[in-house]
Structure formats: structure tokens, C-alpha cells
Amino acid sequence: MLTQLLGHQLRIRLEYRGSFLFSLLLHPLVMLLTLWMFQGIYSHHQLDSLLGYSLHQMVWYFGASHFFYYLVWNMVDKNISDRVLHGRMDQILVRPYSLLTWELAALLSEKLLSLAFELIPVWAFFTWICPPDFMTVRGFCQYFLFTGLAVLQFFLMSFCLGLLALRSGDASSANVLKFVVVNLFAGVSLPIVFLPAALQQLITVLPFHYLFHTPVSYLLGTAGPQPWAAALRTAGKQCVWIGAFLVFARFSYTRSVRHFQSVGG
Amino acid sequence: MRAFLELLCLDLQIKLKRALAFRRNFWLRSSIALFHSFIFSTFQLLLYAGVHGYPGWSPEQMLLFQATLILWTGSVDLLFGGLAELIDVEVVYGNFDRFFLWPRSTLVSLLSRGTNIYALGTVLAGLVGSVALLLRLGPGLSVAGLLLCALFFVSGVWFYAALLVVYSGLTLFLVKMARLREVLERIVFFGSFPSDAYFGPGKSAVLTVLPIALWAYWPTQALLGRARLLACESLALAAVCSIAAVAFWRRQECAYTSAGG
Numbered sequence: 457m458l459t460q461l462l463g464h465q466l467r468i469r470l471e472y473r474g475s476f477l478f479s480l481l482l483h484p485l486v487m488l489l490t491l492w493m494f495q496g497i498y499s500h501h502q503l504d505s506l507l508g509y510s511l512h513q514m515v516w517y518f519g520a521s522h523f524f525y526y527l528v529w530n531m532v533d534k535n536i537s538d539r540v541l542h543g544r545m546d547q548i549l550v551r552p553y554s555l556l557t558w559e560l561a562a563l564l565s566e567k568l569l570s571l572a573f574e575l576i577p578v579w580a581f582f583t584w585i586c587p588p589d590f591m592t593v594r595g596f597c598q599y600f601l602f603t604g605l606a607v608l609q610f611f612l613m614s615f616c617l618g619l620l621a622l623r624s625g626d627a628s629s630a631n632v633l634k635f636v637v638v639n640l641f642a643g644v645s646l647p648i649v650f651l652p653a654a655l656q657q658l659i660t661v662l663p664f665h666y667l668f669h670t671p672v673s674y675l676l677g678t679a680g681p682q683p684w685a686a687a688l689r690t691a692g693k694q695c696v697w698i699g700a701f702l703v704f705a706r707f708s709y710t711r712s713v714r715h716f717q718s719v720g721g
Numbered sequence: 722m723r724a725f726l727e728l729l730c731l732d733l734q735i736k737l738k739r740a741l742a743f744r745r746n747f748w749l750r751s752s753i754a755l756f757h758s759f760i761f762s763t764f765q766l767l768l769y770a771g772v773h774g775y776p777g778w779s780p781e782q783m784l785l786f787q788a789t790l791i792l793w794t795g796s797v798d799l800l801f802g803g804l805a806e807l808i809d810v811e812v813v814y815g816n817f818d819r820f821f822l823w824p825r826s827t828l829v830s831l832l833s834r835g836t837n838i839y840a841l842g843t844v845l846a847g848l849v850g851s852v853a854l855l856l857r858l859g860p861g862l863s864v865a866g867l868l869l870c871a872l873f874f875v876s877g878v879w880f881y882a883a884l885l886v887v888y889s890g891l892t893l894f895l896v897k898m899a900r901l902r903e904v905l906e907r908i909v910f911f912g913s914f915p916s917d918a919y920f921g922p923g924k925s926a927v928l929t930v931l932p933i934a935l936w937a938y939w940p941t942q943a944l945l946g947r948a949r950l951l952a953c954e955s956l957a958l959a960a961v962c963s964i965a966a967v968a969f970w971r972r973q974e975c976a977y978t979s980a981g982g
Contacts, residue, residue, distance in 0.1 A: 472897035479900035486904065489911050492923025497772045499920060507771055525903060574900070626743040629750035632839075636757045646764045650771040 457553065461565035469569060476573065483522065483578050487585045490518045507649045513676045514647075515586045520672050521644050522578060526570040528606045528667055532559050533634060536618030537627040545622075546718045555713075556615060556705060563611055590677050598687045602671035605694050610638075610667055612701035619705075622712040643669035663697040670694075724825055728833035729800070736803075736838040747839070755842040758795065762787040765913060775918040782945060783915075785854045789944070790913055790937040792847025793874065795840050797881050804835025805902050808889045812896055818979045828970055831889060832882060855944065862944065869943035873952065877935035880959040883966035884908070890966070890973035912936040932958045 469476060497503075498511045506514060536555070539545040548555055582588075617634055621627035639645040641664035648656055648669050659665050670690065673679040740747040769775060769783050778786070808831065811817040820827045855862060888905055892898055912933035916924055928934045932955035939952045 468897070472895065472899065475891075475895040475897055475899040475901055478891070478895065479898075479904055482901070482904045486907050489919075489923055489926065492920045492926070493911070493914060493918055496918050496920035496923065497775070500776050501773050522903075525900075624743070624746060626746045629746045629753060632750055632753045632757070636753055636760060639757075640760055645761070646768055650764075650767045652767075 457557075458561050458565060461561050462568060465565045465569050469573060480574070480577055480581075484581045484585060486522075487515070487519055487582050491515050491586055507647070508678055509647065509649075509676075510590065512586055512588060513590050513678060516582070516588055516590075516676060517647055517672060519582050519586070520675065521668070523575055523603075524644055524668050526574045526578075527567055527603050528610050529638075530563050530607075530611055530614050531631075532563060532611060532614040533618035533621075533627060534631045535559070536615075537621035537631065540621040540716070541626055543718070545716065549713075549716075554709075556709065559615060560611060563607070567607055591675065592677060592681070594681075594684070595674050595677050598682065598684075599671045599675035601687070601691060602666065602674060602694070605691060605698065606667045606671060609663065609694065609698050609701060612698065612705050615705050616701065616708055619708050619712040622716040638664060638667060641665065642667040643672070663694075666694045666697065725829050725833050728825065728829065729836065732834050732836045733799075733838060736836055740838050750839045751842045754798075754839050755846055758791050758843045758846060761913075762791055765790075775915050777917050778915055781854075781857075782941070785851070785858070785944060786915060786937055786941045788847060788850035788854050789870075789874075789941045790847075791843060792851050793877060793936050793940070794909070794913075795843030795845075795847045796874075797878055798837050798840035799844050800878070801832070801835045801882060801885055802837025802840050804832065804885050805888060805898075805905065807831070807835050808892045809898055809902075812892050815980050817893070817977070827974055828886065828967070832886075835885075858944065863946065866943050866946050866948075869948050869952075870940045873935050873939040873943055873948075873956070876956055876959050877937075877940070879963055880932060880935055881909075883959070883963040886966040886970050890970045893973045893977045908933065909936075912938075915941075929954050929958055932956075932962075935959055 494511055494514050498506065498514075504510065509517065536545075536559075539548060548558060551558060553561075614634065617630040618627060620630050641659050641662055643659070643665060644667075648659055648665065651659070659669070674682060674687065740750075765787055766780075766783060769778075769780075774780075775783075808817075811820070820830050823830045825833075884905065888898070888901065891901065895901075908931070911927065913936075916927045916934045916938045919927055927938075928951060934952075935955050939948060939955060942948050942952070
């Protein structure tokens with residue numbers, strides 16, 4: 457099924473290659489504006505490092521938020537909610553796959569293509585504009601390990617939110633809530649080090665930092681040179697969260713699907 | 722213009738009725754939108770404090786900047802927050818043809834149907850915040866400053882609408898917009914910093930080439946009595962961009978080929 461979905465997604469991308477190429481061309485502009493903004497701040501205050509981030513690390517932090525949207529961010533909850541709202545849920549429920557399997561396969565095929573066609577060219581653009589002199593091979597590999605786990609974790613979180621639509625009919629508020637929570641607790645809109653100490657402590661207890669902050673701190677090397685043993689321990693903790701979300705997703709699905717009432721399409 | 726405003730109000734009414742069909746979701750989503758605005762502003766202030774301030778901006782002035790920004794983002798979200806999704810869905814599913822059958826021009830029909838009722842709370846919060854901070858500014862405020870602020874604000878909304886017109890025109894041509902909407906959102910993000918924070922070419926870019934300074938920077942500067950002649954360049958470029966955007970839309974409209982629906 458994954459191969460078929462991959463082929464399907466690939467055909468869609470090739471069909472709409474114009475928009476894809478156009479958005480690729482606009483990314484250097486975004487990176488340049490980020491670079492100019494922080495260059496202005498660093499040069500005005502004559503700083504070499506700001507809260508542990510060099511200029512290039514800071515620019516890459518904000519640049520990496522694009523990688524988050526390519527590889528981790530998903531619209532699974534919105535897809536489920538829209539299907540319920542527009543009467544298209546029935547066809548999914550009669551397929552020989554569970555909703556969870558179908559959505560995961562669709563997501564993985566999309567993300568694999570994003571990795572090949574979006575992340576690599578944009579990464580090359582970013583490297584050309586702002587050379588990542590801080591990056592190590594180990595940090596690079598650890599980033600992808602954590603990002604892979606983050607894809608699974610975020611998928612399960614979104615799936616649980618989407619299931620609310622089976623009960624309430626419209627779960628678009630969950631989609632907005634997800635956006636706010638991820639921006640706040642995962643560090644997507646601002647490095648966590650800028651937040652008050654109490655909030656930083658709260659964030660380390662919650663599972664959201666595994667989605668963006670942790671992978672990026674390994675990529676940028678801001679957490680210091682992390683040996684593989686320490687990285688694997690962190691990955692183990694993230695796996696525990698993933699397991700908990702998986703159990704909750706399965707439990708919620710069996711409970712929520714009983715509340716679903718088809719109204720046709 | 723009158724027809725546009727009437728259609729806009731009608732769309733807001735319909736969206737409100739539809740949203741109230743799911744009352745709990747409506748209140749929850751409005752509250753989250755409001756909360757998000759506050760969080761976003763708090764983040765901006767934390768960034769401001771973290772980077773030891775932006776050149777020429779005191780903490781109190783930054784608060785006014787943030788209140789103006791909330792009012793601006795709330796306003797454009799209320800008026801055009803659903804437009805990008807509307808044009809995407811209409812074109813992808815082949816429903817765009819019906820826009821040609823409606824009594825008003827396609828551009829008026831399109832721009833008046835992209836409202837987002839959930840942003841109402843954000844507009845109110847921005848208004849309250851701006852008025853409170855203006856009262857605090859007190860004697861420093863002049864009528865000319867207020868009028869200039871209103872002019873920049875409206876021009877900023879106008880320029881944002883022009884960007885959306887370009888986006889919509891591109892959708893007619895490209896059909897599926899992929900990441901272009903994210904790029905548009907990222908451009909809005911760059912408007913949420915005072916232009917003085919940018920370095921060399923970046924400052925020229927946000928003031929003139931892509932005058933996003935009109936969104937919050939120039940209105941706040943006008944309120945602080947610091948509007949400069951350079952603002953006229955931003956205004957002129959916004960006007961040129963708007964004319965070019967409408968011309969681009971007309972061209973795309975003529976080249977549009979229906980794929981059925």
C-alpha cells in the first residue's frame with residue numbers, strides 16, 4: 457500500500473511541478489530576510505553569541521522551522537475532521553485497512569517525497585546563503601533520528617485530535633489548538649532558551665519538545681557535543697511517549713467510532 | 722466598493738450562522754485564536770528582551786507596536802483569513818467557474834468571500850490594547866499622527882489584499898499551491914518585527930521593495946510622531962503593487978481554462 461501511495465503522491469507532485477518549483481525559488485528570499493534581521497540585531501549589539509546561539513545557528517534555527525513543516529507537521533486531524541463534516545468518512549471506514557494504517561501510510565509517502573524533493577534542495581539553498589559552520593556529521597545523523605521519531609509522535613497526536621470530530625462533528629478548533637501548542641511548547645516560533653525558566657522546565661517535562669526543539673538542538677550543536685549513548689537515551693524516552701500515544705490512539709478510536717453517524721456525502 | 726462591503730458583511734453573517742451551528746467549537750476556536758495572538762505577542766516581547774532590544778525601540782513603544790500588530794493581524798484575518806483556502810478548494814475541485822456567473826466581478830466576489838469570523842476576538846483585543854496604550858501615550862499623540870496611522874493601516878490592509886490577489890492569480894495558473902501558502906505566511910511573519918531590526922538590504926526590502934513595514938511599523942511610528950518621508954515610498958510602492966496585482970489577476974482570468982467540476 458505504501459508503494460502505491462508513494463506512486464500516487466509522486467504523480468500529483470509531477471503534475472503540479474510549477475507550484476513546487478515556484479515555492480522552492482521563494483525560499484532563499486525567506487532565508488535572506490531571516491539572515492538580514494539577525495545580522496542587524498547581532499551587529500547593533502556587537503554580539504558573537506546570543507543566549508548560546510551564534511548568528512549562523514540562530515538563522516538556521518528559524519530556517520529549520522521549514523524542515524519541521526516538510527517532515528513533521530501533518531494535517532491528519534483536519535483530514536479526518538473534513539471527511540466527517542463533508543460526509544466522506546464512510547468510504548474510509550469500509551476500506552480493508554484501519555483508519556490509523558491508512559492515514560499513516562498516506563503521511564509517510566508524503567513525507568518521503570518531501571524529504572527528496574523539498575528538504576534537500578532547500579537545505580542546499582540555506583547552506584549556500586548561510587554556511588552551517590557549526591554542523592557535525594554526528595549532529596546531522598542524530599537530527600534525522602529524532603525527526604523520524606517526531607513524525608510518528610506527531611502523527612499519533614494529530615490522529616487523537618482528529619478523532620474528536622467523530623464525536624463533535626467539527627474539530628477544526630483542535631487544529632488551531634495544535635498549531636498554538638506546537639508553536640509554544642515545541643519551540644517552533646522561538647528558541648526555548650528565550651522563555652522564562654519556569655516555562656522552560658515545564659516544556660522539558662511535556663512531550664512536545666521532541667517534535668522540534670530536541671532534534672534542532674542536536675543539529676545545531678547547542679546542547680553541546682552529544683555522544684550517541686546520550687542521544688539514544690533521549691530517543692528511548694521519546695519512544696515511551698510514542699507508545700503511550702499509540703495505546704491512547706487505539707483506545708480512543710474504538711470508543712469514538714461508535715459515536716460516528718454517517719450523514720451521506 | 723459599496724457592493725464589496727455589502728457582500729463582505731453578508732459573508733460574515735453567513736459564516737457566523739454556520740459557525741454557531743457548532744457552538745462549542747466556535748467559542749473554543751475563537752478563544753484559541755485570541756490566546757494565540759497574545760502568545761505570539763508575548764513571544765515577540767521575549768525575543769525583544771532576549772536580543773537586548775531593537776535599535777530605537779523602548780519597551781513601552783514595543784508594547785504599542787505589538788498592540789498595533791494584533792489589531793492588524795486580526796483585521797486581515799477577519800477580512801481575508803479564509804481567502805487562500807477558498808481559492809485553493811474552488812480551483813482544485815473545479816468550482817471556480819461559478820464565480821464568472823455571479824453578478825459582481827470575479828475579484829469582488831472572491832475577495833468578499835474569504836472572511837474568517839473566528840478572528841473577531843483578535844480584532845477586539847487589538848482595539849482594546851491599542852486604545853489603552855494610546856491613552857497611556859497621552860499628550861504625545863496628535864490628530865495628524867492618528868490620521869497618518871489610519872492611512873498607513875488601511876494601505877497595509879490594501880497591500881496585503883494585493884498579495885492575496887497575486888496568490889489567487891497564481892492559483893488559477895498553478896492549480897495546487899503546495900508550500901506557497903506557507904511562504905505567504907512567512908512573509909507576514911517578517912512584518913511582525915520593527916524594520917529597524919533589519920540589516921542593510923533587508924531594511925530597504927521591508928520598507929520599499931516589499932513594503933511590509935506598512936502593516937505595523939509605519940502605523941506605530943505615526944502614533945509615536947516618528948513617521949518619515951520614507952513612508953511615502955512604502956505607500957507609493959503599495960499602490961503600484963495593488964495596480965500590478967489587479968492587472969495580473971485580469972490577465973490570469975482571461976487565460977483561465979475551465980476543467981469542469
